Amino acid sequence: MSKDIEAGSNGDVEVGEAAAATVGTPSSSNFRQRKAMLLSFLFILAIVAVAIAGARSRVGYVAIGAMMVYGIHWTLIWLYESLVDPFLPSHGPRHKVKRTSARLAYYAVFFLSFATMFRHRDGDDVNAYDFMGLNCLGAYMIVIAVLFYVDLALAIAEVIRGVGPLVTPTEDVEAAEESEFRKKKAAICWALIAIGLIQSAVLCYAEPIITRLSIPLEDLHPCLDGYKIALISDIHVGVLVAKEEIEMTLRKANEEGVQSMAISGDLGDQKVGAAALHSMKPFVDDVDAQVPMLWTSGNHENFVGVKSWRTVIEDHGIINIENSFFVHRGVDFGWCGGAADGEADASINFVGLADLSGRSMQNTTSMYPESEFIVQPQLSQTMNSLSAHIGKPVSAADDVATVLLYHTPAEFKQNSEAGSDLQLSGHTHGGHVWPFHAFTLMYDGTSGLFSRSVAGGGDKKFMYVSEGVIGWGPRVRLFSRPEITIITLKSGGGEPSGDTGLRVGEAFKYITLVSLVLGALVHGYVMFIKATKKEATAAGEDKLK
Secondary structure, three states: OOHHHHOOOOHHHHHHHHHHHHHHHHHHHHHHHHHHHHHHHHHHHHHHHHHHHHOOOOHHHHHHHHHHHHHHHHHHHHHHHHHHHHHOOOOOOHHHHHHHHHHHHHHHHHHHHHHHHHOOOOOOOOOOOHHHHHHEEEEHHHHHEEEEHHHHHHHHHHHHOOOOOOOOOOOOOOOHHHHHHHHHHHHHHHHHHHHHHHHHHHHHHHOOOOEEEEEEEEEOOHHHHHHHHHHOOOOOOOOOOOOOHHHHHHHHHOOOOEEEEEOOOOOOOOOOOOHHHHHHOOOHOOOOOOEEEEEEEHHHHHHHHHHHHHHHHHHOOOEEEEEEEEEEEEEHHHOOOOOOOOOHHOOEEEEEEEEHHHHHHHOOOOOOHHHHHOOOOHHHHHHHHHHHHHHHHHHOOOOOEEEEOOOOOOOHHOOOHHHOOOEEEEEHHHHHHOHHHHHHHHOOOOOOEEEEOOOOOOEEEEEEEOOOOOOOOOOOOOOOOOOEEEEEEEEOOOEEEEEEEEEEEEEEHHHHHHHHHHHHHHHHHHHHHHHHHHHHHHHHHHHOO
16 A cells, blocks of 8 residues: 555645646647647648649649648647647646746747748848847747657657657656656757757858859850859848848859859848848949849749839849840950951850749739739740840850749759750759758759750750858758859860769758658557557456456
């Protein structure tokens, strides 16, 4: 007989009640944690599936939005039960008040952070709320990534052990041991999260890396061999981008001795105002007038007012080639012009297409400012205009290379068949932060260099996808890197050289998808087995009664 029953005192009864409360809380918390975790995985997978199948339509965007709202709900529960709840008292003086206060504070931090995602596009000044809010929002993604892989590893271990008590102990394991395990797991997760946040901050606020590669183009005139392009995609001028960072970006590009600079969209990320104009000053002060800077629109200019950004672009000496073109002649920058055949006319065609988002965003006046000025990409019309300008079809011009600026890394096949020798894109930020890598499966590439051969010919066509100089919103990255890309064009055939290997972001889109599917299956299996065992135990107890 237990000492509690023998003593029969009020003090012992209180101890027994406290013990009962302790026994009940961890098990119920673990159940909620695993349920929320499983539903979070399933909702992320559903969003990825819809994104791949039809996110480029308005119906797809609405479906993703609806699932995100519900998915965020369960994700917040999962994070709370895993990382906050283990450290809160389950009994004792005012424990309910303490737990309720912690939960309210937790949700308040998230939703105040989430609100900055919409507010920062209208702000004219950087303030502490924008800075902290956006970075907290990014920090949530690091937290989710760490917790996901820790829980996945523990769940796999459970399956290997025969669904043992590693994560959710069976009833014969003392509640104190279970509670201690949850605390240790949460402490390990917080340590890993701290490491992830530190490396992310260092990566995002340090100077972007310089990626250098050489790309051979069959149609490039020999006298233009060695022509350099600086690709500086996805700067996202906004509240978290300092003017000094733009100065540094332009300085590093100029130091490479480039002949042109290409901005393949998402230069702007807030409404045009005093802050945006201040950040844009380096484009007037620090750019070599002899180096043409070319721009075409991205989805974020469409979000915040593309007409105003077109005006800013042109006022700052940047050439707008949105659904237009620019022909850079060798003689204009001191190359070519010799006696060799065709040197006087040797040139490179630059073609820009409006962003793909224009197809779904055009004339959505209730959602986006200046939406009546959003335009769709017009490939055939733009190529026809260029063909008329050079006096022959672009696709048949075997002595003039054509470089296409298209923000979204999509439609590579049809663009190359229309005459593009090299497509320069951005948009994906290399996946930016987990689990967004999986969303990039809808595109023709996530990061790095891609090639294909045009049907009926041996010429290779290329597409390069930049991970972006800075990137959107939160200054947080995971399994991606900010970059300035220096592309040297080579005349004739051969293979590309330089940094052409498989990128982490490109690999991680498949790793993310596989791990999400595996996580849903493993956690679903563990929950099913545990529920089955619980029902069998309950049935056995009923029989004994």
